[in-house]
Each structure stands twice: as structure tokens, then as C-alpha cells.
Amino acid sequence: MMSQNRQAQKDRLMAESDYHCNTKGEEETRHIMEHLDHQDAVILQIIKRMEEQHEEVMRHLSRLDPEMARRLGMDIQEVSKELVDEEETEDSSITGNS
Numbered sequence: 001m002m003s004q005n006r007q008a009q010k011d012r013l014m015a016e017s018d019y020h021c022n023t024k025g026e027e028e029t030r031h032i033m034e035h036l037d038h039q040d041a042v043i044l045q046i047i048k049r050m051e052e053q054h055e056e057v058m059r060h061l062s063r064l065d066p067e068m069a070r071r072l073g074m075d076i077q078e079v080s081k082e083l084v085d086e087e088e089t090e091d092s093s094i095t096g097n098s
Helices: 002-064 066-095
Strands: none
Touching: 002 066
16 A cells, blocks of 8 residues: 555656646747747848848839849749759659659
């Protein structure tokens, strides 16, 4: 009987330890997720600023040299299309779709 009581006490201590460990892990995971959400927001702000600056540069360039602005616009579209095609290829190879 005393052995069973000691084992029960050990089991309670282990359960309590596991509970505290799990609680701490959940808190750390929540903190990491909040940090990642913040990083996403910052990255989106940076992208928006870059797009605005790009549009401004293209406006200035189109006033100075419309032909060069047109060619640069085409180059950017081609690069974007290549990136999209590469992503689709990678996605299909990951999922096993060919």
C-alpha cells in the first residue's frame, strides 16, 4: 500500500511537471506566432513602399525616356512570369503532380 502511495505521488508530480512544461511550450509557441505575424506585417509594409517607389521611378523614367520605360516594364513582366512558372513547377513536384 505504501509503495502504491509513493508511486501515486510520483505520478502526480510527473503530471504536474508535464502540465507546466506544456503550458510553457504553448506560451512560447504563442509568442513565436505573434512575432511571425508582426514580421509578416512589416514585410508587407516594405513591399508596399517598394512598389510605390517603383511606380514613381517608372513615372519619372517614362517622362524622360518612354521607350526605355516600356522595355523595363516588359522585362519586369517577363521576370515575374518566370518566377510564377518556377513556383508552379516546384509546387507540383512537391505534391507529386506533374
